[in-house]
Amino acid sequence: MSAAGGRAASAPLVGRESEPTIFELSRPGRTSYQLPTSGLEEPGLDELVPPEHRRSEPVPLAEVSERDLVGHITRLSHRQYSVDLGAYPLGSCTMKYNPKVCDAVAALAGLSEVHPAAPAELAQGWLATLAELERALCELAGMAAATLQPAAGAAGELTGLLLMRAYDEARGERRRRVIIPDSAHGTNPASVTLGGYEVTTVKSDERGCVDVGALRQVLDDDVAGMMLTNPNTLGLFEEDIVEIADAVHEVGGLMYYDGANLNAILGVVRPGDMGVDIVHLNLHKTFATPHGGGGPGAGPVAVAEHLADFLPGPRALRLEPAGPDDPPRYGWATPARSIGRVHGWHGNALVLARALAYIEVHGRDGLLRVAERAVLNANWLRRRLAGTLAVPFDRPCMHEVVFSAAPVHKRTGASAHDVAKGLIDEGFHPPTVAFPLIVDDALMVEPTETESYETLVALAEAIERVVARAERHELADAPTTTPVRRVDEARAARTLIPTFDARR
Amino acid sequence: MSAAGGRAASAPLVGRESEPTIFELSRPGRTSYQLPTSGLEEPGLDELVPPEHRRSEPVPLAEVSERDLVGHITRLSHRQYSVDLGAYPLGSCTMKYNPKVCDAVAALAGLSEVHPAAPAELAQGWLATLAELERALCELAGMAAATLQPAAGAAGELTGLLLMRAYDEARGERRRRVIIPDSAHGTNPASVTLGGYEVTTVKSDERGCVDVGALRQVLDDDVAGMMLTNPNTLGLFEEDIVEIADAVHEVGGLMYYDGANLNAILGVVRPGDMGVDIVHLNLHKTFATPHGGGGPGAGPVAVAEHLADFLPGPRALRLEPAGPDDPPRYGWATPARSIGRVHGWHGNALVLARALAYIEVHGRDGLLRVAERAVLNANWLRRRLAGTLAVPFDRPCMHEVVFSAAPVHKRTGASAHDVAKGLIDEGFHPPTVAFPLIVDDALMVEPTETESYETLVALAEAIERVVARAERHELADAPTTTPVRRVDEARAARTLIPTFDARR
Amino acid sequence: MPDYLPHTDEDITAMLEFLGLASLDELFAAVPAALRLTRDLALEAGLPEPDVLARARARGRANRAAELICFAGAGAYDHEVPPVVRQLASRSEFVTAYTPYQPEVAQGGLQAIFEFQTMVSRLFGLPIANASLYDGASALVEAVNLAVGATGRHRVLVSAGVHPNWRAVLATFAAGTGHQLVEVPLVEGRSDWSAAGPEEAGAVVVGYPNYLGCLEDLGAARAAADARGALLAVTADPVAAGILKSPGEWGADVAVGEGQPFGTPLGFGGPYLGLFACTSAHVRRLPGRLVGETVDADGKLAYVTTLRAREQDIRRERATSNVCTNQTLIALTAAIHLGWLGTAGLADVATRCARGAQHCRRGLLALDGVQPLTGTTPTVREFALGLPVPAAVVQARLADEGFLAGVALDQLVGEDGDGSVGAEEAPNALLVSVTERRNRTEIDRFVAAFDKALR
Amino acid sequence: MPDYLPHTDEDITAMLEFLGLASLDELFAAVPAALRLTRDLALEAGLPEPDVLARARARGRANRAAELICFAGAGAYDHEVPPVVRQLASRSEFVTAYTPYQPEVAQGGLQAIFEFQTMVSRLFGLPIANASLYDGASALVEAVNLAVGATGRHRVLVSAGVHPNWRAVLATFAAGTGHQLVEVPLVEGRSDWSAAGPEEAGAVVVGYPNYLGCLEDLGAARAAADARGALLAVTADPVAAGILKSPGEWGADVAVGEGQPFGTPLGFGGPYLGLFACTSAHVRRLPGRLVGETVDADGKLAYVTTLRAREQDIRRERATSNVCTNQTLIALTAAIHLGWLGTAGLADVATRCARGAQHCRRGLLALDGVQPLTGTTPTVREFALGLPVPAAVVQARLADEGFLAGVALDQLVGEDGDGSVGAEEAPNALLVSVTERRNRTEIDRFVAAFDKALR
Numbered sequence A, B: 001m002s003a004a005g006g007r008a009a010s011a012p013l014v015g016r017e018s019e020p021t022i023f024e025l026s027r028p029g030r031t032s033y034q035l036p037t038s039g040l041e042e043p044g045l046d047e048l049v050p051p052e053h054r055r056s057e058p059v060p061l062a063e064v065s066e067r068d069l070v071g072h073i074t075r076l077s078h079r080q081y082s083v084d085l086g087a088y089p090l091g092s093c094t095m096k097y098n099p100k101v102c103d104a105v106a107a108l109a110g111l112s113e114v115h116p117a118a119p120a121e122l123a124q125g126w127l128a129t130l131a132e133l134e135r136a137l138c139e140l141a142g143m144a145a146a147t148l149q150p151a152a153g154a155a156g157e158l159t160g161l162l163l164m165r166a167y168d169e170a171r172g173e174r175r176r177r178v179i180i181p182d183s184a185h186g187t188n189p190a191s192v193t194l195g196g197y198e199v200t201t202v203k204s205d206e207r208g209c210v211d212v213g214a215l216r217q218v219l220d221d222d223v224a225g226m227m228l229t230n231p232n233t234l235g236l237f238e239e240d241i242v243e244i245a246d247a248v249h250e251v252g253g254l255m256y257y258d259g260a261n262l263n264a265i266l267g268v269v270r271p272g273d274m275g276v277d278i279v280h281l282n283l284h285k286t287f288a289t290p291h292g293g294g295g296p297g298a299g300p301v302a303v304a305e306h307l308a309d310f311l312p313g314p315r316a317l318r319l320e321p322a323g324p325d326d327p328p329r330y331g332w333a334t335p336a337r338s339i340g341r342v343h344g345w346h347g348n349a350l351v352l353a354r355a356l357a358y359i360e361v362h363g364r365d366g367l368l369r370v371a372e373r374a375v376l377n378a379n380w381l382r383r384r385l386a387g388t389l390a391v392p393f394d395r396p397c398m399h400e401v402v403f404s405a406a407p408v409h410k411r412t413g414a415s416a417h418d419v420a421k422g423l424i425d426e427g428f429h430p431p432t433v434a435f436p437l438i439v440d441d442a443l444m445v446e447p448t449e450t451e452s453y454e455t456l457v458a459l460a461e462a463i464e465r466v467v468a469r470a471e472r473h474e475l476a477d478a479p480t481t482t483p484v485r486r487v488d489e490a491r492a493a494r495t496l497i498p499t500f501d502a503r504r
Numbered sequence C, D: 001m002p003d004y005l006p007h008t009d010e011d012i013t014a015m016l017e018f019l020g021l022a023s024l025d026e027l028f029a030a031v032p033a034a035l036r037l038t039r040d041l042a043l044e045a046g047l048p049e050p051d052v053l054a055r056a057r058a059r060g061r062a063n064r065a066a067e068l069i070c071f072a073g074a075g076a077y078d079h080e081v082p083p084v085v086r087q088l089a090s091r092s093e094f095v096t097a098y099t100p101y102q103p104e105v106a107q108g109g110l111q112a113i114f115e116f117q118t119m120v121s122r123l124f125g126l127p128i129a130n131a132s133l134y135d136g137a138s139a140l141v142e143a144v145n146l147a148v149g150a151t152g153r154h155r156v157l158v159s160a161g162v163h164p165n166w167r168a169v170l171a172t173f174a175a176g177t178g179h180q181l182v183e184v185p186l187v188e189g190r191s192d193w194s195a196a197g198p199e200e201a202g203a204v205v206v207g208y209p210n211y212l213g214c215l216e217d218l219g220a221a222r223a224a225a226d227a228r229g230a231l232l233a234v235t236a237d238p239v240a241a242g243i244l245k246s247p248g249e250w251g252a253d254v255a256v257g258e259g260q261p262f263g264t265p266l267g268f269g270g271p272y273l274g275l276f277a278c279t280s281a282h283v284r285r286l287p288g289r290l291v292g293e294t295v296d297a298d299g300k301l302a303y304v305t306t307l308r309a310r311e312q313d314i315r316r317e318r319a320t321s322n323v324c325t326n327q328t329l330i331a332l333t334a335a336i337h338l339g340w341l342g343t344a345g346l347a348d349v350a351t352r353c354a355r356g357a358q359h360c361r362r363g364l365l366a367l368d369g370v371q372p373l374t375g376t377t378p379t380v381r382e383f384a385l386g387l388p389v390p391a392a393v394v395q396a397r398l399a400d401e402g403f404l405a406g407v408a409l410d411q412l413v414g415e416d417g418d419g420s421v422g423a424e425e426a427p428n429a430l431l432v433s434v435t436e437r438r439n440r441t442e443i444d445r446f447v448a449a450f451d452k453a454l455r
């Protein structure tokens, strides 16, 4: 017999059992779907699809009642941590609180029920949204023009690299290398490869920043450009950025700025003012689209004037109104030397609409406050926990701070990983573990600006308690409060079970 | 320092701590509210309110950030059982699954953004909704007309008793007593008192139904009427209802039908066909408005023709269209001898709109299926558990079944209350305990039609396991899986702390 | 045949077999055959969800009022419902829970109501608040019942400034309880207690502000109550309470109100929220549910419904009230909304309403033939006007300009027009209300359109 | 100054003091002074939420398309999004979670994706499915990258029947990877593989149905791939897949698709959902995240992201893909929607679409001057027509009648009209699509209005 869809024993409120899969809850003949009344004649499948194309059996999905579906998904939701439940200080991920007004904007029928191929005259509100967002992002980044198509940061990076390539080719060149610091996010090197370039890694110096000397050694006229994250993944501002950009420009390369960490510098300093040619922004970090358990996001790419002609298209543009009193009109245009589309339609449009709402509600002043508070929180934690964990690069940080549990590890045998699991039992989601790779036993903490002083104190105290537990060798069992205990990741890879059907 | 709004240690997913109150999360000067731009001049309070009326300090509410508010409420939600998490077999409460389409209907701006005093011409959609719902309910109840104003079952009862009274007075009488079976829901006697009548209780016989002989003994011309629940609170159909109604009518009384249990008989049998004069329906049970943790509901009262003139007003009525091709129009009308309003406006309108949607989506056939499945489920459980718990009235039941844990109690010391707590640890919300009052150690189970066979089996097995634990004297500690253990109810009443300010 | 029932044909067969039955029909053997419905219900066949939604949308479109800029109030207000409140209050754990009979798995809802009670208590300046009643009107009925029960006196002085619909509900239920209601007239928008006889009374009921928007002299009301041995029951606007002295401060024994403004949409009048607060002296007469703090078996803080011995399920015909199902979800919504507003926000909203109303009132009174109905008595967030033409005419004309002009005072109580209650409810009288959602542009456009409508 | 920041002035003072700083400004000491922005951003000041919502609503009203009855498709379909799916998918635990780095507190999201993978695997008839890619186009790019990687051959045959926007994206990214794309023409709506040279290739890419709605001969595609040592990659419509033989059954190595039809609104093109499935042989080349089953320390069933060594954060420049943030929430939505549809529902939806399309096609082809663009090749849920007037004209006229008439084929790729890709994309060509939401009355009215528009 199928499992019981009305039993709540997997909800942490009342139990610690596993939640059956929807396939186990399934029972032949049970349904929940309803289709509207059609009034159409009802020809059979044989009149609709030639026999050689017809599938013999329907796709075997689950067969559950609406009630059991709701129970299943609601219980799953209780087995999932989220920002709305508590702090989520994952460094590099900017898990801030996302204003619910943005959800309301994205849910508006006037925005969500528009077909992407609707003629421009029938989608003026959308074109206006895109054009205004592009303008705002360019102002924030200090750039001339942008594409909103990339669906995430990595897609933005690759777009940027293809822009680099197109620019290069337009100059009649064919450079082969792109430089990346060793602290870079993994998407950077992966994107470089897909962009058809080779990665040249440059080391960080003892300050945690690009070693400018080392950089100069690898710069030559085979270098198409450099990708730099700023603030970098150690949470540090690359103070030499202008010198770096100049050096790259000197050899004829372009400067790519990974703007995923823009949260830290909104209204304080702009990539465009640092000599940057291309920058991508992670709207799902800085502009508070909730992360949805891993996505969707949006990774617009903004460029300086000399690259605008190469941007993907079409872009929504404000047209000259016919007369001075006419309302603004918007149209599509594809840049003259466009590299082409990088998304099937116009990008993650509803994410873009959220971002515009976020920018509007914060405004120029509010965005600056976001940066200030994010940096204030991170620095407070850095200072507060300096006696508990090691701080490999001990100087003022930006919006996040990287600690090292290496000394604790050495002393007690408890790794950063163990500390993370211990923190779960304290009621907090752990920081990012084992990234950036250049720090041993890294614990990367990004409190974000939406967490209060009280929460920071509670988090610091919790970390202190966990380290104390490490000293008492009590962390091996952690977490103990969760629906499942420590998960065997190695086994998952060893005996791959990627679907229910692969279960034996 | 205030507690930390970003700490999730009270979420059962990660912890077992208490959730601080919002007042403990509060911090002077912190805010989350935003008001729209007004453009108005900003006179101070002294220009707006005369000094003798002005409060000296703002009302001290909580002061929290939106983020902390969201964390707090989301965590509280994880500390709350609900139908959407699992079965909720509370007898007498009809905790069925409520289709989400009804939520969508209630959320429509066209319905939810209408002022209740809007002139009828501007609210035609609402008047149509009310008129159509009244018609459908009358058809389901077999009655002539209804008021939709009562906000819940108890309000419906009192409305019904005032109708009785008005009818009586119109006949120039002044009867003083209303008869109620001892199995009746507590609201019945309480409503009788508020209706200005005295309660005469009539005993149930060994079948669990009204003892007709005993009834006849208390019937006389001082009896204004009788309130009868059918199916009654034992889940049994009052088979003698026609005889009972006749007897009541013979002495000049009116027959009031508590239709809170209508779920069991939709499309099978109608109160109006049983000789009933007045009936209230609990839309929040039968017609699937979710119970909201205790409300809101709606308790329309339907009456036979001879009482229609006394109904509360105004009622929405369909008007004769001007011409044969004109669309239907609706208007308000107050019955000629109306007892008056029983609600500040038109009743719980959005609950009424949900009920209409529920009726439309089920239709005549679907509603009958609801009754059949509800009764099937209850009888299956009755039979299945007959060896585990006592069944005081061992005959086919309707939509719910009352067990008794008295033998278990006697044998093991574990009461119905203990069994209930044990069931929580099995991942189920317990049945209703200690009601109806006429059964010792009552456990009243109403599975409802939306729970599957598999869930019934799982529930039965869980009850069997709990009774087995009782035999092993293991229930005193239950529940053990919940955020708090067994709660001290006596202490709450002894040392009353009804607000945060009363905390010492 | 869309439905939500999980039973497969095999399930039904197996279950019937287990029961020894041959058909579903036999389940209803206890129902006398003569009573059984032998025809189909005269209802349509079931419609699929999308069709039902489409119908509801069509009905919504037929509600022109939903599109109008709202200047109507009279106890139901067009306040902002912020997305965050809406989202939190619609979490299914709250929406699909029942009354918290098992506190161990209901701490979430119970704590929210404990917080709600605290907020209402602070708002009204009284130490006890219950877990909600149906609406403002029913809260008033319960307040009067409490007062009569506490004093043993059935005579009740009710100001004509109490909302006419609420007075109508009070009158309906007084037919059962036998309370003797005495209407106390208004003079220039304020209750004239001297017009009520000096006889002892159980309750004195007054609005603050009253339904014409006027600030009553609660000192005088308190004195009127004291003089008659009565309790003072105040029907208070909970938004205006954000800037006004609380009922408790004025010496009220009971305060009730309509909690709709706190996060609940207009919704054509419901579900709304009856707020109820009183002094500690009356806690054992409190109607409805009450949540209290306690501990669990481990001594850990916990919440539970308490003083249950007042309630109908235990006390039956001797209960303090018959209320069972209440408006918990709306109370929870209000608690979330008040948490969102916070100390500063509530005061700001009230101030904004007052500012808008003052601006609007000034504009409208400058129009030809428009008169104040309540003399110079101060008003806060709404005000009553005498017009040179019937209010219904102005409403109709302004609807065409995009405005819901206000509430015609003769329209309250009986919407068919049979329910006029006092002199001020002449057909030419209009009650205008302004919330924080109305900005200056809208108000100025409204005044201009109003001017046009009067011509 | 509305915002969401909790810091009180005292907090800031205390925190700065703890850091030994005198002002917030000093926090940015690391930023060279010369770089600092010394002016305000050229953005407006912050607006309160209600104002922002009002603006967004106004933009929504400017989208006339939102109100039109939709006959447009071309990879983005107007399917029903049932309230239950919407409500479940918007639960904040899913919405506000991050990538499940800590499986112990992410079992909910992980299990949902495990179920999603299973459903996609069954839908496409292939044993491996990943946790989502950005959209159909990006899934296609990844499929080609996988095929090229697996075969070591850079030549890629792409049917002209693959969605033109997807082909455009493929071409953009091929500039980086160096794939050599060969367009294979359509004849009567089907790929003519003989037109592609016999040289070895890494991938053969074909749509099923293709973007003109036609059923391709996948047997021929498989043979074309085999003949060239290529993998067969199918871009499949996942709704039509409910009644068609699966790509896996046809022998595809990789199948990709656009998952938007499963519970995601049109949303002007995003966020959508890239579906990706392949044979077991290629699991170690799989792009993106993969959830697998395992156990916890107590041996209890648990889920976790697995084969992570393929991913960019570990493998960096040697990763199988650069994807990091994907479309998890949309995948979860699809899993819920497919759970709601179930076995019977998916087949029913597909059948309904086909019925509506057949009825509509018959009606339109009966109109004067309307021709099929794809001969007699069978279509399922959409079809391409040649019109006697420009498609844009018909679209404009039908918009005034309340219809979004379809997708003008010359409008794809470059909305400014510069992107025509093949012969069939003449200005007079229109692609019409019918979903289960369109009933007979709407279709008949559409055909009648279409007739009028042609005159």
Ligand SMILES: Cc1ncc(COP(=O)(O)O)c(C=O)c1O
Binding pocket: A092, A093, A152, A153, A154, A155, A185, A187, A188, A229, A233, A258, A260, A261, A282, A297, A298, A299, D323, D324, D325
């Ligand atoms: C510094 C940095 N760059 C790039 C990325 C990649 O962005 P996405 O995950 O949106 O592809 C991230 C994401 O975590 C990041 O932190």
Ligand SMILES: Cc1ncc(COP(=O)(O)O)c(C=O)c1O
Binding pocket: B092, B093, B152, B153, B154, B155, B185, B187, B188, B229, B233, B258, B260, B261, B282, B297, B298, B299, C323, C324, C325
């Ligand atoms: C049989 C019966 N009658 C009356 C009522 C009272 O209805 P309400 O709670 O809506 O006031 C109930 C509610 O549980 C009931 O079960």
